Amino acid sequence: MNGAKTSPLMRAYLVLFLSYLFLPLVIMGAATFNDSRFPTVTPWVAFTTKWFDALFADGKMWDALVSSLMIGAGVVLLAVPTGIAAALVLQSVHKKARTLLYGVMVSPLLTPGVIIGISTLIFWRERFGVGGGPLLTVIAQASFISGYVMLMIAARLERFDRTLEEAALDLGATQGKVFRRITLPYLAPSLIAAAFLAFLQSFENYNTTMFVRGTDTTLTVYIASKVRTGVTPAVNALGLILIGLTILGAVVYELRRRKTSPV
Amino acid sequence: MSALFRRHGWPLGLVMLLIVAFWIVVQVVLPQLLMIDFSFRPNLLPDEMGGPKDVLTLTNYETLWANSVHFGIFVKTIVASAAVTLLTLVVCYPIAFHLAYELKGPKAARLMLVLVIPFWINEILRTFAWYIVLAYAGPLNAVLVAVGILDEPMRFLDGNGGVMVGMVYAYLLFMVFPLYNAIESLDVAQVEAARDLGATWARIHRRVVIPHAKPGIATGCIMVFMLAAGSYAVPALLGSPNSRWFTEIIYNWFFEGGNWNQGAAYAFILLLLCVGFIFAMMKTFRVSLGELTR
Numbered sequence: 001m002n003g004a005k006t007s008p009l010m011r012a013y014l015v016l017f018l019s020y021l022f023l024p025l026v027i028m029g030a031a032t033f034n035d036s037r038f039p040t041v042t043p044w045v046a047f048t049t050k051w052f053d054a055l056f057a058d059g060k061m062w063d064a065l066v067s068s069l070m071i072g073a074g075v076v077l078l079a080v081p082t083g084i085a086a087a088l089v090l091q092s093v094h095k096k097a098r099t100l101l102y103g104v105m106v107s108p109l110l111t112p113g114v115i116i117g118i119s120t121l122i123f124w125r126e127r128f129g130v131g132g133g134p135l136l137t138v139i140a141q142a143s144f145i146s147g148y149v150m151l152m153i154a155a156r157l158e159r160f161d162r163t164l165e166e167a168a169l170d171l172g173a174t175q176g177k178v179f180r181r182i183t184l185p186y187l188a189p190s191l192i193a194a195a196f197l198a199f200l201q202s203f204e205n206y207n208t209t210m211f212v213r214g215t216d217t218t219l220t221v222y223i224a225s226k227v228r229t230g231v232t233p234a235v236n237a238l239g240l241i242l243i244g245l246t247i248l249g250a251v252v253y254e255l256r257r258r259k260t261s262p263v
Numbered sequence: 264m265s266a267l268f269r270r271h272g273w274p275l276g277l278v279m280l281l282i283v284a285f286w287i288v289v290q291v292v293l294p295q296l297l298m299i300d301f302s303f304r305p306n307l308l309p310d311e312m313g314g315p316k317d318v319l320t321l322t323n324y325e326t327l328w329a330n331s332v333h334f335g336i337f338v339k340t341i342v343a344s345a346a347v348t349l350l351t352l353v354v355c356y357p358i359a360f361h362l363a364y365e366l367k368g369p370k371a372a373r374l375m376l377v378l379v380i381p382f383w384i385n386e387i388l389r390t391f392a393w394y395i396v397l398a399y400a401g402p403l404n405a406v407l408v409a410v411g412i413l414d415e416p417m418r419f420l421d422g423n424g425g426v427m428v429g430m431v432y433a434y435l436l437f438m439v440f441p442l443y444n445a446i447e448s449l450d451v452a453q454v455e456a457a458r459d460l461g462a463t464w465a466r467i468h469r470r471v472v473i474p475h476a477k478p479g480i481a482t483g484c485i486m487v488f489m490l491a492a493g494s495y496a497v498p499a500l501l502g503s504p505n506s507r508w509f510t511e512i513i514y515n516w517f518f519e520g521g522n523w524n525q526g527a528a529y530a531f532i533l534l535l536l537c538v539g540f541i542f543a544m545m546k547t548f549r550v551s552l553g554e555l556t557r
Contacts, residue, residue, distance in 0.1 A: 021381050024392035042405035082286045085279035092266035112493025114510050118530045119294035122301050143290035175272030204385040206496045223387050227500050239388045250383040
């Protein structure tokens with residue numbers, strides 16, 4: 001049911017708003033194909049695809065990509081089990097403890113990313129002598145990404161029929177088997193979604209990573225450093241590829257989500 | 264706690280407890296506490312640590328008061344973040360109202376899907392897109408000069424304006440969603456009743472829609488303010504030395520000044536600012552923490 005008619009003013013505003021959202025991205029994409037030393041569309045010099053070649057020939061970009069992929073995998077491996085355990089532990093503690101525990105678990109989501117990076121850096125250097133690098137980046141990123149995973153798993157657990165577990169136990173299954181054969185398969189769709197989101201969060205993280213990366217350069221850090229020091233349209237080519245992949249991932253994610261959740 | 268072991272058995276239950284303990288204690292709580300402790304200690308050489316000079320002190324906090332440049336940037340960051348928050352609210356409110364009240368249902372879901380697309384994209388790339396748009400020789404200047412609004416190109420990337428536009432763009436969705444959720448539950452009959460009783464359009468919004476959307480406004484403002492005040496990426500890309508952000512000062516203490524204690528104090532001040540903002544919003548809009556994370 002429609003609540004009200006859309007006025008022409010609202011229509012105009014909507015057009016303006018959508019242009020605001022998408023025009024910058026279109027311009028960035030278009031600048032990839034401009035044969036100009038600096039990424040721009042004004043003036044338009046000539047059409048070229050040479051910036052893709054320049055990008056693929058850039059060894060540092062490939063190193064940064066590998067670093068991002070490894071850190072992303074590390075974050076998924078750490079944050080997903082943490083999120084599952086956290087959601088299950090949260091379900092089995094008493095109400096008062098639950099409120100407090102929940103508060104602590106979501107607090108990293110409400111903390112500025114730079115502060116998570118700083119506190120992780122200080123803690124690991126002072127207590128364990130571990131300096132900035134890929135390991136610390138994984139630990140720092142996972143400390144807040146685990147919170148997102150926990151929320152996603154907890155949302156699905158809420159609709160879980162616990163009697164399934166009890167029936168299996170009554171029929172003689174061990175608790176380990178119940179977890180493997182009933183709880184985990186039930187959680188599977190949100191696990192995949194959570195893993196995907198965790199990876200994306202890690203991949204695009206900048207604020208936290210800046211403090212804990214040491215001399216390691218992730219792809220996001222690489223892009224930012226390029227923009228600050230001598231940017232060429234090769235960065236646009238990289239951006240265009242990443243945007244393509246991200247939208248593809250988002251569409252797959254959305255389709256999966258719609259298939260698995262009846263709402 | 265025993266429920267956990269009853270449900271999953273002790274080996275699995277123990278593993279879960281250990282994982283959660285590692286997260287909560289080692290990844291979240293202890294680092295924060297150590298950062299705070301660190302901020303109250305002087306910057307010492309390694310062999311001075313634990314010695315007579317290793318005492319609790321407020322020196323690191325006094326630096327912010329004493330250093331007028333840093334203090335100015337701190338105040339600027341607060342004011343600019345508040346402005347970004349207000350601007351985002353103003354820009355998003357009509358869209359959220361349109362989505363939640365005028366469209367509703369599948370049409371709203373479709374438009375929402377379109378709105379979400381840019382936010383799947385890396386924040387650095389979205390900011391970089393604005394870097395191109397706002398550049399001195401960029402398309403915005405070209406258009407403004409061509410239409411005659413400007414006589415000559417402006418240096419958008421030299422001041423706080425570019426940073427703020429980039430931030431509004433980067434954090435829009437964190438405002439649209441909470442607003443949408445809040446307005447969606449508004450009863451159409453309430454608005455209709457107000458209209459039948461002769462209320463003007465502006466009055467309906469002021470007296471019916473906005474009061475109803477309060478929890479959404481509070482949530483959206485908290486998210487955007489925190490993201491803006493804590494942003495490092497946007498000012499780093501769209502700013503210049505003339506428009507430094509507080510996070511950049513913090514970064515410099517760590518990696519250029521080499522004074523981590525001083526940096527920790529500044530970081531803690533930033534954290535207190537954000538926590539303070541949350542409580543201020545909760546009090547102003549009279550919403551509870553439960554309503555915020557809903």
